[in-house]
Amino acid sequence: MRVLLAVFACGLRRYSTYRVATLSSIVVNGVFGAVNAMVLLAVFDARPRINGYTAEDAVTQVFLAQSLIGITAIFGPPLDLGGRIRDGQVAMDLLRPVGFVRWWLAQDLGRAAFALLSRTAPTFAVGLALFDLALPADPLRWAALAAAVALAVLVGFGLRYLYALAGFWLMDTRGVNAVAWLAGPFCSGMVLPLVLFPDPVAAVLRTLPWAALVQVPAEILLGRTVLPGGAAGGLAYQAVWAALLLALGAALTARATRRVVVQGG
Amino acid sequence: MVERALVPYARLAWAWCRALAQYPVSLVLLTLAQLGATGVELLALLFVFGHVDALAGFTLHEALLVYGLTGTAFWLADLLMGSVERLGEHIRTGSFDTMLVRPVSPLVQLATDEFSPRRLGKNVPSAVALATALGALDIDWTPGRAAMLVVLVVSGTAICCALWVLGACVQFFVTEARELANALTYGGSALSEYPLAIYGHGVARAATFLVPLAFISYQPALYLLDRPDPLGMWPHLRYASPVVAVLLCALAAAAWRTGLRHYRSTGS
Numbered sequence: 435m436r437v438l439l440a441v442f443a444c445g446l447r448r449y450s451t452y453r454v455a456t457l458s459s460i461v462v463n464g465v466f467g468a469v470n471a472m473v474l475l476a477v478f479d480a481r482p483r484i485n486g487y488t489a490e491d492a493v494t495q496v497f498l499a500q501s502l503i504g505i506t507a508i509f510g511p512p513l514d515l516g517g518r519i520r521d522g523q524v525a526m527d528l529l530r531p532v533g534f535v536r537w538w539l540a541q542d543l544g545r546a547a548f549a550l551l552s553r554t555a556p557t558f559a560v561g562l563a564l565f566d567l568a569l570p571a572d573p574l575r576w577a578a579l580a581a582a583v584a585l586a587v588l589v590g591f592g593l594r595y596l597y598a599l600a601g602f603w604l605m606d607t608r609g610v611n612a613v614a615w616l617a618g619p620f621c622s623g624m625v626l627p628l629v630l631f632p633d634p635v636a637a638v639l640r641t642l643p644w645a646a647l648v649q650v651p652a653e654i655l656l657g658r659t660v661l662p663g664g665a666a667g668g669l670a671y672q673a674v675w676a677a678l679l680l681a682l683g684a685a686l687t688a689r690a691t692r693r694v695v696v697q698g699g
Numbered sequence: 700m701v702e703r704a705l706v707p708y709a710r711l712a713w714a715w716c717r718a719l720a721q722y723p724v725s726l727v728l729l730t731l732a733q734l735g736a737t738g739v740e741l742l743a744l745l746f747v748f749g750h751v752d753a754l755a756g757f758t759l760h761e762a763l764l765v766y767g768l769t770g771t772a773f774w775l776a777d778l779l780m781g782s783v784e785r786l787g788e789h790i791r792t793g794s795f796d797t798m799l800v801r802p803v804s805p806l807v808q809l810a811t812d813e814f815s816p817r818r819l820g821k822n823v824p825s826a827v828a829l830a831t832a833l834g835a836l837d838i839d840w841t842p843g844r845a846a847m848l849v850v851l852v853v854s855g856t857a858i859c860c861a862l863w864v865l866g867a868c869v870q871f872f873v874t875e876a877r878e879l880a881n882a883l884t885y886g887g888s889a890l891s892e893y894p895l896a897i898y899g900h901g902v903a904r905a906a907t908f909l910v911p912l913a914f915i916s917y918q919p920a921l922y923l924l925d926r927p928d929p930l931g932m933w934p935h936l937r938y939a940s941p942v943v944a945v946l947l948c949a950l951a952a953a954a955w956r957t958g959l960r961h962y963r964s965t966g967s
Contacts, residue, residue: 458878476897
């Protein structure tokens, strides 16, 4: 456990080195949030209520989504694992007397913890400053949001871990990442809230893990009960996907490590 | 100009194309991925118009025209000049110094570095949108207007190229600022994918006079549709795209020279 805490701290410190890059990403997330929000405001200006969403709800989801980019790494960066599989350094990782999945998870949670303070909070503050957001007064709902964000980080890691693990079979994960970085934002409700998708498409996307990254946390914040059980149902949905992805990751790790052939001395 | 910039540009770009053609499957798959990346934006626009008939007075086909003009200009610029955004990386690793000692303009070398024809994939959805819009809209096609369409697309592409270079020049001063430039380039393209009228007066003015995004697609679309600006801005602005393109390219060239003069190697 102490080792994992140290890895967590290293992940946190590593990303805190790039200060200008962090500042730049807040600006980028803020700009994209503002553009998306203004487009949706124009849409809701033409039609004030769409599938139960108001303009305020949509803008709130837009900024929550932009705030979640840094912490769930939905647009990347990929885990270093993919690159280490390709160049063989993964052999070193496998020698460590620490669980493989846990090692990478601890490191990524460190990254997420730094992103929470340095990107998520400032980006949401930009949204608060520029637009009217629909924020709950109920502290319970804020607590539910905190849990939802934590679970979103786990789901985000679970997905990226699987993308990286594909490297054991494909050697080069760039193709997988390219597809992932376009499917993730679209299927999660970040490019456009899922409530604005055609109903059959939205119904399918709501069963996939990506919805747990943005759409479900947004609905928990907005207090909408789409899943049975309201916020609890949403959290359960995220928890089930997080557990499934991590279990799949662990099972595939066991299979993958049997394939490892490290070339040369 | 032709001898010093275009010929080396074409040669270097072609060398990269041949290199990438060595892995044809990878090339095709990554091209498809690029196509998907811009395809989802178009899909989002179509989904939005599933709920409303018009945004700020612009119908689906008019919005597709704006989207198509922006996409064509922006992604062509990305193909031609997009690599300049890696300037900071080249400075940090010292490979920019290597470019400076070679007898070809460093800007040409930077722009053609890892030139990738797969970026053409990004152009497919906007080309489809543009073709659909031009086919469906009732445009009064005079020879002048047809010729102007070409001029407008070239001007828009030049404006976007200048924005890429301007964004890259910031990295001469702050090498880590690659993402900051993305706010200008990708953010600018996201903003101008929709008719500027939907953002209201303040944003539209900033996107006309501060960062001239309006001349990539919004003003050209008003010209092609021959309709008044719902924001009530000066009607002659729609003819200004070529002038703006020349001015912005001159500004980008000046910024590049200033940056280059300011540049001191990392020393390692």
